[in-house]
Amino acid sequence: MIPELGHFALVLAFVLALVQAVVPMIGASRNRLALMAVGRPAAQGQFLFVAFSFACLTWAFITSDFSVEYVALHSNTATPMYYRITGVWGSHEGSLLLWALVLALWTVAVTVFSRHLPDVFLARVLGVLGWVSVGFLAFLLVTSNPFERLLPGAPEGRDLNPLLQDPGMIIHPPLLYMGYVGFSVAFAFAIAALLSGRMDAAWARWSRPWTTVAWVFLTAGIAVGSGWAYYELGWGGWWFWDPVENASFMPWLLGTALIHSLAVTEKRGAFRSWTVLLAIGAFSLSLLGTFLVRSGVITSVHAFATDPKRGLFILFLLVIVIGVSLLLYAWRAPRLSGGGSFAFVSRETALLGNNVLLSVASASVLLGTLYPLFLDALGMGKISVGPPYFEAVFVPLMTPVVVLMMFGPFLRWKGDSLGPVVRRVAPALVASVVIGVAAAFAIDHVTPRTVLGLALAAWVVLSSFQQLAARLRERAGASSSARLRGIPSAWWGMWLAHFGIGIFIIGVALVGSLNQSLDVKMKEGQHAELAGYRFLFRGVQDVPGPNYDASRATLDVSRGGMAIATLHPEKRLYRAQGMPMTEADLDIGPFRDVYVSLGERLPDGSWIVSLYFKPFISWIWLGCVLMVLGGIFAASDRRYRRLAERSAPAGATQQAA
């Protein structure tokens, strides 16, 4: 009964999405307030029904209702409760339902936080979001109903894929989807602006916090996914340039470009049509990501189930979204020309360079991800594009981005002279070159890439503190705490995120060069050495888990006679699917991780053990945390709230009317 209610709620949500898509749009074009006002309750009602439907599916998982096919395929009575709940988004149907839920959540957030928006504009934004929702709910209902019954019901479920039975699964997909789908708001703002022909500084100011918040979620989602892959896949890599990772990285790159381009549009009125194009692009890449992951067209760790019908539906949706928005763009964008002019040496030019490079980087990932699929589809042979390509492309493309990042904050809008700026930048540059050269001599087997990375990172860090000092000097006379408080949180946001890039580069550069690993055969009582650490293998015990049986090893890690940690890597066999799974164990430290994973058991009773020494790897995620914090600071800037408060009375009277 409950699954049927969930299905029915989904149908009602679809009807409300249609209402939300059509009625406010008509209202906006005929300037009828009553019709426009329908958008808000329709969106909120839609959210309630999707949330109810989601709750019904979750209930089916909690109660192990194996008469629902999706539950029977991805859960088991022995699965721990939290993995039963996260099993809801463990596969295709449920993750689409999560997609729809997240979209409805963002839409409701727009209705709540955008009371200051003009009615016509809000109606169009809700209309566009309504159309996106119509597309996805139709997709769910037509091709991927999660409530499909299995008659007769299965006595026991097949269990969730063991790879997904991990705490990472609890937060990674929701964060990532909040990011992906969040770009739909920036997209809706851009389309609404094209429709109304209104695209000024105010428009950019409205879209900025939404775009930044979506970017924050996407950054956090990607970072969590990367950390998860690091400890779960059992060989200590943190980024694989896997097509599914690329699918989330492309919108991130374009979203980062969009954040910077929006800054120019808000402050200077320039780059307007380019900003719109980026907003369309970022959302299209999010949809493309959904297509790549969910259609199963790629060979990757995420390609679980495949169904061409579903792939075609998303592809169709993708073509409609991109086609319609680009047509609209071609029709309306010529009217957007103009905006503030600027000189060669200006902050605008630095940001233009940033945008060009980030867009090319995004396109290069797109090429590397899609080209093998095209060749394969055309029957022209099978190829793969691996990490060497992406590394060869990213280092030269991102280096100038980081260099521009150093100049940008020192440059004035509109025009500046190069001499003084170079004089300000030079000391940190010289110091970082010295640091790079010193690193080249200090570190054994160092690669040129690591030297470059360390020099760049040193420059970012030094330059960050220099910027902070310059900012504090601006208000000479005030007390130091007043000066600190006087800095707007948007500036802190930029500072933190840029500083985070520096920390991130340090992690990437050092782990790439100093990383050590050893695969070794070990027997009880034997030991191995790696990077000055001694690993004593104390044997393996059988330990049963809730839905698996584990062989759990014990290794004592010590250094120079000092005990460091006792690690317990496991080899698990999940009972329901008979699937083996490696569970690594690691000792995390601020300057290094020691990582152990258990390989195969050999006939003579010994085990293959993989030992890894990963210097500075946590700095990668520390950098991401700083970027996320930066985004949060940027989005919470007072001027966005002031804007909302100032127009609140007007919004209230409109509501009363």
Added chain:
Amino acid sequence: MKPRSKRLILVGGGVALLVAAVALVLSAFQENLVFFHTPTEVAAGKAPTGKTFRIGGLVESGSIQREADGVTVRFAVTDTAKTIPVSYKGTLPDLFKEGKGAVVQGRLESDGTFRATEVLAKHDENYMPPEAAHAVEQAHKAGATVKQ
């Protein structure tokens, strides 16, 4: 300087940057493509020597052998028509098994052994890497035409 020529230089500079970046991407792309070959193609000498490529198929039953160090593994990949011996040093994926699909990446040595640097196996019990499935399918098709 006139605003118009200023704008021209700015646009020109942007386009030059774009062209340089695209040239970089395309040349890196050309150099780093990894091609896939079936064991039959490798046996026929169609695979490049001295360059990294991938082969795929089934891990031949009874072919897995470990050397004394325990971490060097020898096995054979077959598309049911031809078989290529492979050597690999390192940990194997959890789902690497005899009789199941696998894809390996590496180089062909002069003695005809494929020295693998990476082994990819399927990711769950029902799933076969598309390349491995493709290799077996090709071999079957070729076999069918020979029989006719």
